[in-house]
Amino acid sequence: MNVQISSTLTAAEKSLVDHFDKISADLPGSGQAWIDDVRTRAIQSFENSGLPHRRLESWKYTDLRGILREMPAPAQNSQAPVLLEQDGVDAHTAFSSVDRHLGVFVNGFYRPELSSLEDIEGVEIIKLRENFDDLPDWVQEKLCNSKVYENNAILALNTAFAADGAALRINRGSKIDKPIHLAFVVTGKEACAINTRNLIIVEEGAEATVIETYVGPPDVAYVVNTALELCVAEDAVFNRIKVQDEGHDAVHLANLIVSLAGNSKCHDLTLSVGARTSRNEGQVDFTGENVEVTISGASMLRGKQQGDTTLCVTHGLPSSNSRQEFKTVLDDHARGIFQGCVIVKPDAQHTDGRQMTQALLLSPDAEMDAKPELEIYADDVECAHGATAGDLDEDYLFYLRARGIPEDQAKALLVAAFVAAPIEEVQDEGIREALFQLTNSWFDRRNSEA
Amino acid sequence: MLEIKDLHVEVEGEPILRGINLEVSPGEVHAIMGPNGSGKSTLSYILSGKEDYDITQGTITYKGKDLLDMAVDERAAAGVFLAFQYPIEIPGVAAMTFLKTALNAQRATRGEEELSTPDFMKLVREKTKELNIRQEMLRRSINVGFSGGEKKRFEILQMALLEPSLCILDETDSGLDIDALQIVAEGVNRLRDPKRSMIVITHYQRLLNHIIPDKVHVLSHGKIARSGGKELALELEQNGYAEYENNTADAA
Ligand SMILES: Nc1ncnc2c1ncn2[C@@H]1O[C@H](COP(=O)(O)OP(=O)(O)O)[C@@H](O)[C@H]1O
Ligand SMILES: [Mg+2]
Numbered sequence: 001m002n003v004q005i006s007s008t009l010t011a012a013e014k015s016l017v018d019h020f021d022k023i024s025a026d027l028p029g030s031g032q033a034w035i036d037d038v039r040t041r042a043i044q045s046f047e048n049s050g051l052p053h054r055r056l057e058s059w060k061y062t063d064l065r066g067i068l069r070e071m072p073a074p075a076q077n078s079q080a081p082v083l084l085e086q087d088g089v090d091a092h093t094a095f096s097s098v099d100r101h102l103g104v105f106v107n108g109f110y111r112p113e114l115s116s117l118e119d120i121e122g123v124e125i126i127k128l129r130e131n132f133d134d135l136p137d138w139v140q141e142k143l144c145n146s147k148v149y150e151n152n153a154i155l156a157l158n159t160a161f162a163a164d165g166a167a168l169r170i171n172r173g174s175k176i177d178k179p180i181h182l183a184f185v186v187t188g189k190e191a192c193a194i195n196t197r198n199l200i201i202v203e204e205g206a207e208a209t210v211i212e213t214y215v216g217p218p219d220v221a222y223v224v225n226t227a228l229e230l231c232v233a234e235d236a237v238f239n240r241i242k243v244q245d246e247g248h249d250a251v252h253l254a255n256l257i258v259s260l261a262g263n264s265k266c267h268d269l270t271l272s273v274g275a276r277t278s279r280n281e282g283q284v285d286f287t288g289e290n291v292e293v294t295i296s297g298a299s300m301l302r303g304k305q306q307g308d309t310t311l312c313v314t315h316g317l318p319s320s321n322s323r324q325e326f327k328t329v330l331d332d333h334a335r336g337i338f339q340g341c342v343i344v345k346p347d348a349q350h351t352d353g354r355q356m357t358q359a360l361l362l363s364p365d366a367e368m369d370a371k372p373e374l375e376i377y378a379d380d381v382e383c384a385h386g387a388t389a390g391d392l393d394e395d396y397l398f399y400l401r402a403r404g405i406p407e408d409q410a411k412a413l414l415v416a417a418f419v420a421a422p423i424e425e426v427q428d429e430g431i432r433e434a435l436f437q438l439t440n441s442w443f444d445r446r447n448s449e450a
Numbered sequence: 451m452l453e454i455k456d457l458h459v460e461v462e463g464e465p466i467l468r469g470i471n472l473e474v475s476p477g478e479v480h481a482i483m484g485p486n487g488s489g490k491s492t493l494s495y496i497l498s499g500k501e502d503y504d505i506t507q508g509t510i511t512y513k514g515k516d517l518l519d520m521a522v523d524e525r526a527a528a529g530v531f532l533a534f535q536y537p538i539e540i541p542g543v544a545a546m547t548f549l550k551t552a553l554n555a556q557r558a559t560r561g562e563e564e565l566s567t568p569d570f571m572k573l574v575r576e577k578t579k580e581l582n583i584r585q586e587m588l589r590r591s592i593n594v595g596f597s598g599g600e601k602k603r604f605e606i607l608q609m610a611l612l613e614p615s616l617c618i619l620d621e622t623d624s625g626l627d628i629d630a631l632q633i634v635a636e637g638v639n640r641l642r643d644p645k646r647s648m649i650v651i652t653h654y655q656r657l658l659n660h661i662i663p664d665k666v667h668v669l670s671h672g673k674i675a676r677s678g679g680k681e682l683a684l685e686l687e688q689n690g691y692a693e694y695e696n697n698t699a700d701a702a
């Protein structure tokens with residue numbers, strides 16, 4: 001494939017285009033006209049835009065072009081053995097006591113010998129790479145949809161490069177017995193770029209919970225670009241829990257594209273504790289009425305970490321509830337970014353849209369940028385948003401210490417308490433405990449990771 | 451146990467305590483009474499180590515050590531306990547987790563072993579029963595959704611679990627109805643011990659019908675204006691604080 005390299009691209013952008021030229025023939029399904037076409041158009045779209053930079057409104061605070069000076073080569077599918085259980089608590093080990101179905105991806109490639117995804121009643125699971133020569137229509141149709149990466153260079157890159165991923169279809173009316181855990185693990189000492197693409201279709205009346213975890217080595221400058229397209233049909237219930245615990249030199253870029261049908265319920269929680277730079281971008285749309293959706297999260301960052309959550313929930317139809325609830329804890333020189341938007345279109349009467357972002361700053365050098373936005377074009381709606389930022393409450397600290405709890409332990413309790421509310425709402429007790437294990441130990445982990 | 455000598459305290463240049471002298475021996479219960487704003491809560495905060503106060507003069511010796519040299523949590527581990535006049539709500543920290551963390555932190559500081567969860571639960575069940583506290587309440591965040599009386603009983607529960615040597619009760623009676631007052635007073639009396647001292651701060655005499663003090667002090671304008679036996683409380687009940695409120699000579 002020949003792609004023209006424009007002279008205005010940065011070194012990192014040029015190497016992305018170069019990498020594509022080098023590896024596109026090795027991508028799964030290569031040679032099939034439809035996917036070649038999808039990938040070529042995606043890389044061309046990227047070439048036109050380049051990496052997002054601070055002059056773009058939605059990337060004002062995360063200047064990716066400036067941050068990503070070099071772009072490592074795409075990860076190879078090595079089948080080297082990996083040690084999944086690490087010392088100490090990480091997002092992978094925290095869930096090991098949860099009774100779940102497990103799918104493990106190492107450096108972006110599915111590893112059947114580490115996984116237990118076969119024969120889950122009520123679920124079809126397609127591993128993209130394994131099945132690319134014979135993808136079912138429901139998968140192919142979604143991968144062809146170029147609309148999703150319009151104005152989204154990261155998603156365009158993901159579309160061009162994705163070498164593997166999971167497509168899940170929860171069959172009509174099925175209630176899946178246990179959570180399905182997709183674990184994305186990075187190993188090795190070489191920096192690499194990892195692109196995974198996932199798809200979840202929840203059919204009418206089905207119910208499922210999916211966990212996604214991301215972990216990797218602490219001092220390797222790898223780049224993860226992951227995307228999930230999620231379609232929830234009428235009357236279905238879907239819960240997703242994502243934990244981003246990448247190594248502290250990594251860049252983690254994620255896109256979530258959600259479409260919710262009438263009377264469906266969707267609860268999404270992201271816990272972000274890892275990566276040097278992370279961006280969780282989400283867009284939520286409705287194809288029916290009476291939907292209830294919560295997009296929530298907690299970010300706990302320190303050192304020079306930067307974490308960006310950018311969300312847009314668009315109410316195009318009447319009578320749905322949406323909630324965005326985000327907590328951010330920042331220590332040292334960490335920087336948190338929350339850009340949340342609720343759009344209520346003229347037809348979306350009786351919408352209830354709420355958005356709240358709260359930050360706890362543990363250091364005078366930490367910074368939170370919060371930009372909540374409401375755009376309301378319907379008159380009979382209830383919408384509210386709020387943003388707060390503050391220090392640790394001295395009176396809380398005094399109360400705990402006055403009972404003999406040492407200062408650091410008291411701070412750890414208060415920090416964990418600050419992020420507790422969105423986690424309390426997770427229905428599954430085992431998952432909730434795993435999340436609390438991570439948030440409760442965050443403050444104590446600072447010396448080993450900072 | 452406790453010896454306060456010539457204690458002067460200011461906030462932002464404003465004198466609040468102006469030369470307090472007080473000696474409390476082991477096993478004694480002292481009542482500190484006085485009009486609103488006389489400095490009662492300030493004294494209790496100084497003893498427990500709250501910052502934001504300037505101690506401009508004086509010393510406090512506790513069990514032979516310089517109390518003012520100790521950090522808040524060190525004082526607590528050494529047995530100083532303040533039951534707050536206004537216990538604050540701390541959302542997100544479960545009351546039960548808090549109790550267990552506090553108890554084990556104090557034990558750790560004293561070089562004692564952690565209490566196992568079953569032993570801790572047994573202890574909590576016993577104490578909550580005595581204080582008529584529903585176990586269910588302890589699953590909530592600290593003081594969140596507690597009634598005024600529940601907050602005060604929760605303070606006494608903490609005191610009963612932590613078994614301090616110096617208990618300071620700051621207007622624990624305020625906002626309690628007569629039944630709740632009875633329960634709280636019984637809880638306090640159960641803790642009376644020849645090795646334990648108490649400072650009971652109150653605006654009204656009625657608590658002292660239940661917790662009989664060895665000595666009564668009247669705090670006025672940041673000084674102890676009078677000291678006496680338990681009969682002094684009754685006298686104050688009859689005459690009110692007018693005499694102490696109008697006494698502006700000290701304020702100059
Ligand atoms: N942190 C503070 N800042 C400013 N003034 C204070 C502070 N704490 C106490 N004061 C003042 O000190 C005086 C004594 O207050 P306090 O100790 O609460 O009295 P009491 O408990 O006897 O009612 C009051 O005039 C009060 O306004
Ligand atoms: Mg007071």
